[in-house]
Amino acid sequence: MNIGEIARRAGVSRSTVSYTLSGKRPVAPGTRKRIQDVIDELGYRPNATARALKEGRTRTIGLVIPPAGSRLTHMQLEFVAGMADAAGRADLDVLLSPSGGDHDRSFERLVSGSRVDGVILMEIRLEDPRVGRLQQAGLPFVGIGHTAGDRQMCWIDIDYAGLIAHTVRHLADLGHRKVALVNRSPELVASGYGPAHRAREGFAAALAERGLDGIEVPCGDDARSGQECLRTLLRAHPDLTAVTTINEAALPGIQQALDDVGLTVPSDFSVTGVAALPWAEDFRPPLTAADVPALDMAGKAVSLLVERIAAPLTPPRHILLAPPISLRSSTGAAPTHRLARASGQVRDGR
Amino acid sequence: MNIGEIARRAGVSRSTVSYTLSGKRPVAPGTRKRIQDVIDELGYRPNATARALKEGRTRTIGLVIPPAGSRLTHMQLEFVAGMADAAGRADLDVLLSPSGGDHDRSFERLVSGSRVDGVILMEIRLEDPRVGRLQQAGLPFVGIGHTAGDRQMCWIDIDYAGLIAHTVRHLADLGHRKVALVNRSPELVASGYGPAHRAREGFAAALAERGLDGIEVPCGDDARSGQECLRTLLRAHPDLTAVTTINEAALPGIQQALDDVGLTVPSDFSVTGVAALPWAEDFRPPLTAADVPALDMAGKAVSLLVERIAAPLTPPRHILLAPPISLRSSTGAAPTHRLARASGQVRDGR
DNA sequence: TTGTAAGCGTTATCAC
DNA sequence: GTGATAACGCTTACAA
Numbered sequence: 001m002n003i004g005e006i007a008r009r010a011g012v013s014r015s016t017v018s019y020t021l022s023g024k025r026p027v028a029p030g031t032r033k034r035i036q037d038v039i040d041e042l043g044y045r046p047n048a049t050a051r052a053l054k055e056g057r058t059r060t061i062g063l064v065i066p067p068a069g070s071r072l073t074h075m076q077l078e079f080v081a082g083m084a085d086a087a088g089r090a091d092l093d094v095l096l097s098p099s100g101g102d103h104d105r106s107f108e109r110l111v112s113g114s115r116v117d118g119v120i121l122m123e124i125r126l127e128d129p130r131v132g133r134l135q136q137a138g139l140p141f142v143g144i145g146h147t148a149g150d151r152q153m154c155w156i157d158i159d160y161a162g163l164i165a166h167t168v169r170h171l172a173d174l175g176h177r178k179v180a181l182v183n184r185s186p187e188l189v190a191s192g193y194g195p196a197h198r199a200r201e202g203f204a205a206a207l208a209e210r211g212l213d214g215i216e217v218p219c220g221d222d223a224r225s226g227q228e229c230l231r232t233l234l235r236a237h238p239d240l241t242a243v244t245t246i247n248e249a250a251l252p253g254i255q256q257a258l259d260d261v262g263l264t265v266p267s268d269f270s271v272t273g274v275a276a277l278p279w280a281e282d283f284r285p286p287l288t289a290a291d292v293p294a295l296d297m298a299g300k301a302v303s304l305l306v307e308r309i310a311a312p313l314t315p316p317r318h319i320l321l322a323p324p325i326s327l328r329s330s331t332g333a334a335p336t337h338r339l340a341r342a343s344g345q346v347r348d349g350r
Numbered sequence: 351m352n353i354g355e356i357a358r359r360a361g362v363s364r365s366t367v368s369y370t371l372s373g374k375r376p377v378a379p380g381t382r383k384r385i386q387d388v389i390d391e392l393g394y395r396p397n398a399t400a401r402a403l404k405e406g407r408t409r410t411i412g413l414v415i416p417p418a419g420s421r422l423t424h425m426q427l428e429f430v431a432g433m434a435d436a437a438g439r440a441d442l443d444v445l446l447s448p449s450g451g452d453h454d455r456s457f458e459r460l461v462s463g464s465r466v467d468g469v470i471l472m473e474i475r476l477e478d479p480r481v482g483r484l485q486q487a488g489l490p491f492v493g494i495g496h497t498a499g500d501r502q503m504c505w506i507d508i509d510y511a512g513l514i515a516h517t518v519r520h521l522a523d524l525g526h527r528k529v530a531l532v533n534r535s536p537e538l539v540a541s542g543y544g545p546a547h548r549a550r551e552g553f554a555a556a557l558a559e560r561g562l563d564g565i566e567v568p569c570g571d572d573a574r575s576g577q578e579c580l581r582t583l584l585r586a587h588p589d590l591t592a593v594t595t596i597n598e599a600a601l602p603g604i605q606q607a608l609d610d611v612g613l614t615v616p617s618d619f620s621v622t623g624v625a626a627l628p629w630a631e632d633f634r635p636p637l638t639a640a641d642v643p644a645l646d647m648a649g650k651a652v653s654l655l656v657e658r659i660a661a662p663l664t665p666p667r668h669i670l671l672a673p674p675i676s677l678r679s680s681t682g683a684a685p686t687h688r689l690a691r692a693s694g695q696v697r698d699g700r
Numbered sequence: 701t702t703g704t705a706a707g708c709g710t711t712a713t714c715a716c
Numbered sequence: 717g718t719g720a721t722a723a724c725g726c727t728t729a730c731a732a
Contacts, residue, residue, distance in 0.1 A: 002725055013703045018727060025728095028701060045462035049402045050725035053708050058399060063446070067435060077427035084448040085417060088456040093465065096413070096444040098434040106438040112395035114709095115443065223602075223632035252573075252602050256634060259609070282573035284606060352709055363719045368711060375712095378717060400709035403724050464725095 006044050010035045021046065060093040061305060062116040064107065064130070066123045067100045073221065073249060075276045075294050076122065079144070082298030083120065090306060099123075099130065111137045118309045120144065120301055124155070126192040140308040142301050145194045146318070154308055154316040156301050160195045160246055160274060161202030162322050163290040167244040167272045168206035168214075170288070170325065174242075175334035176270060178213040180233055182226070182245035182254065186218040199246045199274075215240070219250050226253025227260075234261060241334045245273035251283055266332030272325075286328035293323050356394050360385045371396065410443040411655060412466040414480070416473045417451040423571065423599060425626045425644050426472065429494070432648030433470065440656060449473075449480065461487045468659045470494065470651055474505070476542040490658040492651050495544045496668070504658055504666040506651050510545045510596055510624060511552030512672050513640040517594040517622045518556035518564075520638075520675065524592075525684035526620060528563040530583055532576070532595035532604065536568040549596045549624075565590070569600050576603025577610075584611060591684045595623035601633055616682030622675075636678035643673050 007014045012031060019025045020035045027035075038044075052058040063083055066076065080096075087094045097103070097110045099122075110116060111133055119134060124145035131153055134141045143155035164181065171179050181203040183189060184196040200216055207214040215237060219229040229250065233240060234257070243254065254271060263269045265285060272288045280287040300319060308314075357364045362381060369375045370385045377385075388394075402408040413433055416426065430446075437444045447453070447460045449472075460466060461483055469484060474495035481503055484491045493505035514531065521529050531553040533539060534546040550566055557564040565587060569579040579600065583590060584607070593604065604621060613619045615635060622638045630637040650669060658664075 003727095004725080014726080015704080015728075016702060019702090022727080026701075031701080043462065045458070046727095047403075047725050048459065048463035048465045049399055049408060050708090051727075052399045053397075053403050053710090053724090054726045054728085056708070060445070065431060065434060067431070074424075074427075077424075077430075080427075080430065080446075081415060081417070081448065084415060084446045084456075085451075085453070088448050088453050091455065091459075093456070093459065094446040095410070096430075096434045096446050098431065098438050103435070103438050105441065106434075106443070108395070109398070109441075109443065112393065113398040115398045222628060252632060278572060282602060353711095354709080364710085365712080365720080366718060369718090372711080376717070381717080396711095397709050400724090401711075403708090403726090404710045404712085406724070 001042055001044055003044075003046060006035065006038050006042065009042075010038045057117050057309075058115060059091065060095050060116045061087060061302070062095045062097055062110045062119040064097045064099045064110070064119060064121045067098045067103060073276075074278060075248065075292050078276060078294040079122065079298050082295040083302060085295070086299040086302040090302060092302070092306075107133075111139060118142070118305045120305055124194060126194055126197060138312075140305065140312050142305045142308060144297070144301060147194075152316065154304055154318070156297060156304060156319040156321065158195070158274070158292060158297070159198075159320045159322040161198040161205070162320075163202070163274050163325070164199045164244055164246065165202040165206035165209075166290070166322075166325055167274075167288075168203060168212065169210060170272065170331065171242045171244065171270060171334075172206075172210040172212055174270065174331060176212070176242045177334065178215075178237065178239050179207075179242045179244060180214065180237070180240055181216040182219045182229060182233075182243055182247050182250055182273075183216060184218065184247050185220045185225075188221075189218050195246055203244070219245075219247050221247060221249040223250065223253035223256065226250025227257045228253070230254045230257035231260070234263075242270035242272070242331070245271075245275075247273075248275040248279040251275065251279050251287070255284060265330050268335055270331040270334070272331050280326070280328065283330060285330050288325065288328045288331040290323050290325050293321065297321060351392055351394055353394075353396060356385065356388050356392065359392075360388045407467050407659075408465060409441065410445050410466045411437060411652070412445045412447055412460040412469040414447045414449045414457065414460070414469060414471045417448045417453060423626075424628060425598070425642050428626060428644040429472065429648050432645040433652060435645070436649040436652040440652060442652070442656075457483075461489060468492070468655045470655055474544060476544055476547060488662075490655065490662050492655045492658065494647070494651060497544075502666065504654055504668070506647060506654060506669040506671065508545070508624070508642060508647070509548075509670045509672040511548040511555070512670075513552070513624050513675070514549045514594055514596065515552035515556035515559075516640070516672075516675055517624075517638075518553060518562065519560060520622065520681065521592045521594065521620060521684075522556075522560040522562055524620065524681060526562070526592045527684065528565075528587065528589050529557075529592045529594060530564065530587070530590055531566040532579060532583075532593050532597050532600055532623075533566060533568045534597050535570045535575075538571075539568050545596055553594070569595075569597050571597060571599040573600065573603035573606065576600025577607045578603070580604045580607035581610070584613075592620035592622070592681070595621075596625075597623075598625040598629040601625065601629050601637070605634060615680050618685055620681040620684070622681050630676070630678065633680060635680050638675065638678045638681040640673050640675050643671065647671060 007017045020027050097106045118140040122144045124143045126148040146155040189196045274290045276292045280289045357367045370377050447456045468490040471493045474493045476498045496505040539546045624640045626642045630639045
């Protein structure tokens with residue numbers, strides 16, 4: 001069934017049906033009703049493909065996600081869902097494209113097949129070839145995260161450097177003198193993953209500013225690695241009294257490791273960082289952390305892209321989000337009997 | 351840049367370029383090379399929209415996901431990524447459509463806008479109006495999960511009933527006499543969510559078969575709810591020695607609650623269930639569980655849909671997956687001093 | 701107020 | 717072996 005069929009049944013021309021649908025030119029009430037009745041009866045909806053071909057735009061945006069192999073973080077997942085939601089509200093559809101791995105074909109289809117009006121690129125690396133490819137293709141795009149040379153692109157990101165620095169200052173204010181940063185996985189750090197590098201920078205800056213002692217360690221994105229990581233850290237640095245992290249998936253392991261050696265949060269040890277809400281709330285006690293506003297960020301990314309599609313030549317905008325630190329109960333004053341742990345008092349090694 | 355431009359530069363007609371691309375009719379080696387050179391030089395790729403319009407198919411499948419508000423489980427997220435991967439391998443694109451909430455427009459666009467060749471429907475309820483809508487539209491689709499009256503649709507699902515029954519039998523074999531099922535959230539149960547209902551059925555069946563005593567409780571999909579749920583359960587049923595669950599997000603809380611009352615897994619208490627691999631492995635000790643093969647399932651769903659698109663009139667196929675139970679170390683013989691807990695020996699209420 | 705017709709970029713049928 | 721040309725279903729000048 002097509003627009004011609006509707007026109008025939010309503011006894012009008014195809015253009016009148018089209019104009020009834022779009023409202024771009026007045027249609028006599030009688031005719032309009034007759035047409036609308038036929039449309040309702042047959043459940044007609046214009047063919048999106050034909051419309052896209054004619055209009056030269058698809059009302060669809062591409063979303064490039066990390067490949068399935070790499071364990072998606074909760075934040076990423078929420079982001080994908082949030083994007084579909086936000087796009088849906090703007091009457092846009094979302095075309096998913098896995099990236100990395102052996103999915104170059106899929107990315108190429110997106111970039112050069114005229115299937116989308118614009119692209120949102122997740123998981124940007126400090127050096128990212130996809131950015132060049134999109135620029136060369138002249139396709140509007142917005143990055144979640146930004147490259148090292150970021151002037152020429154539009155992006156939205158979380159201010160990991162600022163937030164981690166903020167948490168370190170918070171710990172310093174509470175009297176902590178030696179803190180650790182539990183970073184993302186070694187692989188991600190090695191591949192130039194932006195958040196990992198910027199967290200590191202912010203950490204170093206805040207340490208220097210407050211004259212604190214600090215250790216930064218990479219850590220796999222799972223509970224087991226988190227546990228192992230913190231255990232090692234506690235052994236090597238008995239005077240450590242706090243950690244901050246951007247590795248939300250490691251949080252359950254961090255909690256477990258502290259539990260294993262009998263350290264109570266926050267009286268014996270403080271934990272803080274940047275994490276999606278569920279992780280922060282599931283921590284025991286609830287985590288003092290900057291809550292990553294994934295849904296809000298997804299919405300802003302879509303707006304940014306829509307804006308860019310409408311005006312591709314305006315100078316690129318950048319949004320750096322710095323959500324406030326939610327004070328919950330996982331941070332407290334540094335323990336005064338700071339070296340108790342060094343003397344070997346562990347409750348239960350299990 | 352379009353096919354005409356390529357034709358002009360290569361000094362041939364548009365059809366020759368088209369045939370060079372598709373290989374559907376022989377082209378002289380010389381002409382072919384000339385054309386290919388121009389294509390490579392300009393980086394030309396045919397316009398997917400025009401092709402779709404002409405061919406009457408879009409090479410795109412729709413994926414209907416739950417709305418962003420509802421906390422996505424790890425399994426669902428992995429499923430989305432796995433789908434994009436599997437589709438990409440088949441040179442198909444994936445159009446995302448949030449469902450539920452106020453996203454009817456998006457679903458309608460998918461169903462009646464001729465934007466996709468077929469649809470994969472996630473999170474099917476026992477009674478699901480979207481199924482009828484898709485059937486009425488005559489659009490091929492595959493459900494992840496199945497409705498109560500499932501004969502007329504093609505689906506793939508996990509055999510929650512069978513798997514939960516299996517875990518109960520396993521516990522019975524180990525001597526447990528009273529076990530609990532920690533189900534999904536009350537809201538999901540109330541809304542007729544299939545896995546929750548089928549887990550319940552399998553649980554009841556296995557209890558009856560083995561003459562066990564059992565309690566089934568709904569539980570929110572997060573660690574906090576899991577902890578609360580198990581705490582309540584342990585108080586109310588001091589003779590409980592094991593739980594099985596399909597609520598992976600509750601696992602960390604279950605672990606925490608057992609820890610709180612000083613129960614050691616598996617010597618004092620056994621835990622098992624159906625869960626995505628990361629959750630099972632992050633449990634301490636690693637969880638004896640049926641590992642949900644989300645990636646594999648996504649691949650099978652795509653194949654099923656591709657098959658159905660090719661032959662829409664064949665009788666619908668159903669795939670019920672029953673992954674083997676991976677024996678890890680969270681289940682053990684029922685404690686012989688079974689009522690120790692009832693006598694009030696808790697280590698630490700913290 | 702409505703109708704006619706061109707054209708979006710492809711593919712595929714027909715002719716040569 | 718290759719070229720013209722008619723669709724695919726829609727939107728939108730341009731006519732009437």
